[in-house]
Amino acid sequence: MSEELAIGVDLGGTTVKAGIVTAGGNILQTKSVSTQAEHGPSAVIERIEKLISELLGEQHNEVAGIGIGSPGVVTLDGGMVKYPPNLPGWTEIPLGEVLARKFDLPVAVENDANAAAIAESRFGAGKGEPNFLFIIWGTGVGGGIIMDGKIYRGPSGGAGEIGHMTIDPDGPLCNCGNRGCVEAFVGQRYLSQRAIERIGEARQQEKILELVNGNLDRIEPAVLSAAAEAGDILAREILIEAGTKLGIAIASALNLLDFRLVIIGGGISAAPEFVYEAIRTSVRERVLTPLKPEARVIRATLGNMAGILGAAALILDPTVSPSGRVKT
Amino acid sequence: MSEELAIGVDLGGTTVKAGIVTAGGNILQTKSVSTQAEHGPSAVIERIEKLISELLGEQHNEVAGIGIGSPGVVTLDGGMVKYPPNLPGWTEIPLGEVLARKFDLPVAVENDANAAAIAESRFGAGKGEPNFLFIIWGTGVGGGIIMDGKIYRGPSGGAGEIGHMTIDPDGPLCNCGNRGCVEAFVGQRYLSQRAIERIGEARQQEKILELVNGNLDRIEPAVLSAAAEAGDILAREILIEAGTKLGIAIASALNLLDFRLVIIGGGISAAPEFVYEAIRTSVRERVLTPLKPEARVIRATLGNMAGILGAAALILDPTVSPSGRVKT
Numbered sequence: 001m002s003e004e005l006a007i008g009v010d011l012g013g014t015t016v017k018a019g020i021v022t023a024g025g026n027i028l029q030t031k032s033v034s035t036q037a038e039h040g041p042s043a044v045i046e047r048i049e050k051l052i053s054e055l056l057g058e059q060h061n062e063v064a065g066i067g068i069g070s071p072g073v074v075t076l077d078g079g080m081v082k083y084p085p086n087l088p089g090w091t092e093i094p095l096g097e098v099l100a101r102k103f104d105l106p107v108a109v110e111n112d113a114n115a116a117a118i119a120e121s122r123f124g125a126g127k128g129e130p131n132f133l134f135i136i137w138g139t140g141v142g143g144g145i146i147m148d149g150k151i152y153r154g155p156s157g158g159a160g161e162i163g164h165m166t167i168d169p170d171g172p173l174c175n176c177g178n179r180g181c182v183e184a185f186v187g188q189r190y191l192s193q194r195a196i197e198r199i200g201e202a203r204q205q206e207k208i209l210e211l212v213n214g215n216l217d218r219i220e221p222a223v224l225s226a227a228a229e230a231g232d233i234l235a236r237e238i239l240i241e242a243g244t245k246l247g248i249a250i251a252s253a254l255n256l257l258d259f260r261l262v263i264i265g266g267g268i269s270a271a272p273e274f275v276y277e278a279i280r281t282s283v284r285e286r287v288l289t290p291l292k293p294e295a296r297v298i299r300a301t302l303g304n305m306a307g308i309l310g311a312a313a314l315i316l317d318p319t320v321s322p323s324g325r326v327k328t
Numbered sequence: 329m330s331e332e333l334a335i336g337v338d339l340g341g342t343t344v345k346a347g348i349v350t351a352g353g354n355i356l357q358t359k360s361v362s363t364q365a366e367h368g369p370s371a372v373i374e375r376i377e378k379l380i381s382e383l384l385g386e387q388h389n390e391v392a393g394i395g396i397g398s399p400g401v402v403t404l405d406g407g408m409v410k411y412p413p414n415l416p417g418w419t420e421i422p423l424g425e426v427l428a429r430k431f432d433l434p435v436a437v438e439n440d441a442n443a444a445a446i447a448e449s450r451f452g453a454g455k456g457e458p459n460f461l462f463i464i465w466g467t468g469v470g471g472g473i474i475m476d477g478k479i480y481r482g483p484s485g486g487a488g489e490i491g492h493m494t495i496d497p498d499g500p501l502c503n504c505g506n507r508g509c510v511e512a513f514v515g516q517r518y519l520s521q522r523a524i525e526r527i528g529e530a531r532q533q534e535k536i537l538e539l540v541n542g543n544l545d546r547i548e549p550a551v552l553s554a555a556a557e558a559g560d561i562l563a564r565e566i567l568i569e570a571g572t573k574l575g576i577a578i579a580s581a582l583n584l585l586d587f588r589l590v591i592i593g594g595g596i597s598a599a600p601e602f603v604y605e606a607i608r609t610s611v612r613e614r615v616l617t618p619l620k621p622e623a624r625v626i627r628a629t630l631g632n633m634a635g636i637l638g639a640a641a642l643i644l645d646p647t648v649s650p651s652g653r654v655k656t
Contacts, residue, residue: 131483154587155588158616176616177617178615179614248494249580252492253584257482258489259483289504
């Protein structure tokens with residue numbers, strides 16, 4: 001008998017990725033389309049359906065169900081997706097029900113950060129670790145909490161928002177309306193902005209400027225990483241400062257949850273090792289004494305496949321207890 | 329048949345309190361002794377045993393077991409109490425085993441803040457509330473997390489340390505070694521110190537000075553509360569600032585856990601209502617949008633009986649799932 005299969009869908013603001021995944025976490029095939037979010041929910045759902053159809057067409061009878069990782073808050077009943085950021089026009093969409101009806105298969109829906117946390121827990125850096133905080137460090141700072149081997153969703157599915165922990169009450173204004181969220185210091189947008197300001201002050205930072213051909217608007221964390229690795233001191237400073245600040249929020253979360261392990265994924269997690277050292281130093285300085293020798297901050301290992309794998313795990317792994325599982 | 333009874337013991341740094349408690353949360357009788365912690369663990373344990381013996385002597389056959397709320401980290405096996413602050417000489421003491429052997433009764437041990445959280449959950453302000461953050465606002469800032477109706481202990485029993493969430497990375501040094509913990513701003517010691525400094529600068533704050541007969545060392549939060557209620561503007565300012573700062577840490581915790589309810593106990597929780605308004609305003613300003621209309625901050629209702637009641641609940645309520653339950 002062949003291994004059970006599921007389709008995992010990673011719904012993003014710019015791209016929808018999907019794959020056929022085995023119970024052991026192998027991806028047999030992937031496909032992706034641009035989300036074209038600007039055309040509104042119906043158009044996006046059609047594109048998701050087309051993607052799933054194409055994958056199903058080739059392995060139809062062996063697929064046990066469809067898992068979706070979606071931005072926004074996902075409710076426990078019916079796979080309702082609420083107010084996802086970066087998907088204009090989406091208010092409350094019963095994505096789970098819509099797809100279950102269309103394909104006559106079980107569908108499970110989960111928040112995208114939670115799905116990635118589940119993936120790292122089942123197949124990645126968190127395998128065998130019952131408790132960890134997963135952080136997506138990219139455009140924003142998102143997260144997921146794996147507690148006793150399961151995703152911790154919170155009473156309404158919104159748990160894990162480490163990005164909106166305040167690390168400096170008078171800090172910069174965050175997209176969420178609060179001041180001094182860690183995201184407002186280290187999210188991609190803010191971090192790039194901060195680099196631009198400081199380069200504007202310094203101007204002699206030739207390595208960074210060289211990498212972007214003098215165009216400050218093209219500065220982003222990957223450029224900072226490359227510049228730092230090429231010896232640019234300011235880029236290194238900015239990234240170390242970001243790691244230190246991220247560590248402040250991490251330490252608070254570890255103290256509150258009594259956790260020891262943090263796994264960092266997302267675009268900026270590809271940063272050089274010295275950034276991780278900065279995070280670790282900051283965490284060790286700030287966690288309570290019993291946690292100091294045990295606190296660990298490591299890289300996620302699944303990269304941008306985490307979304308597909310975590311979504312598929314919602315179907316393939318009965319211990320996951322996902323939100324919004326719709327049975328047909 | 330009469331209601332089941334348990335003995336609840338609240339082990340504190342200065343006083344040991346104990347009571348006989350019914351399954352419905354009524355305290356039939358209480359006794360207390362000074363801890364005399366300076367004499368070391370054996371002497372303290374003898375005093376606890378004497379207190380329990382006296383209570384047992386009068387209701388011996390009806391008592392189902394003994395629950396203890398203790399400072400420090402309490403491990404899941406054997407009711408081991410580890411490094412409790414304010415109990416000199418206590419390294420790792422198997423308090424549960426010692427008392428179970430002595431009295432031939434089931435003994436359950438739990439961290440004192442967790443015990444108080446359990447009490448508020450079963451008998452107090454949190455009755456019927458499956459998820460809330462409990463804060464003990466006193467000498468320090470401690471806490472307990474009630475999650476899905478149960479105490480959330482974390483992997484090693486240390487969860488709920490909201491007092492050691494960083495709210496300002498460059499803030500004052502905390503007792504834990506970190507800078508800018510919320511406890512280092514609003515814990516009794518720090519708060520009193522801050523008031524003394526500011527009164528020293530101002531000097532015309534007659535109401536506060538009147539209440540302590542000019543002796544700045546006698547300034548403590550209760551004095552500030554009394555002065556504020558008598559119209560002292562500086563005392564009011566200091567307390568509002570404290571509430572605002574506590575609100576910063578609360579908002580971070582609510583965002584991380586997706587919680588809506590905070591219950592505040594401990595000595596400073598008797599503060600006037602305007603302090604709660606300051607906390608609420610701060611929390612509302614900083615929590616994520618979905619939580620803004622729903623976040624609530626309320627007073628604990630069990631006062632200094634919470635410790636005894638929560639300790640007894642470890643025995644009386646099978647859903648509590650306490651740490652360190654030792655069966656004989």
